[in-house]
Amino acid sequence: MTIFLWILQVGISLHTLMGAVWKFKNSAEQTMPSLKAIPNGIWMGLGGIEIICSLALILPALYKPSGPYVPIAAVIIALEMITFTGIHFASGNSKLGAVIYWLVVALICGFIAYGRFVSNPLAPHI
Secondary structure (H helix, E strand, O other): OHHHHHHHHHHHHHHHHHHHHHHHHOOHHHHOHHHOOOOHHHHHHHHHHHHHHHHHHHHHHOOHHHOOHHHHHHHHHHHHHHHHHHHHHHOOOOOOHHHHHHHHHHHHHHHHHHHHHHOOOOOOOO
16 A cells, blocks of 8 residues: 555656646646636745645655655645636536546545545554
């Protein structure tokens, strides 16, 4: 289970880091028209948060005491994806392509958080 969680963590970390770089290069509206309600400053802030979360997901490989940050980072990413879903539907858009993508990422992050925090909170996360 630990190896599987590490594979997911590295994958979500890379995914989130690429998302952060994307946010610095493109506005919310350019990314998805239904997200145009997100102000540019918040969009850029989300990019910064994503960089921190992507690092928190893999940092325990180098510094074991940072293990408790893994589930926190995973939950933050999941909440971001769920928020995007809510904004998407609030904009009146009913297309499900992006929603399915965001919810799959949220589910993977939820699994990581569960695996690293709930199922075995005393494990060293390495």
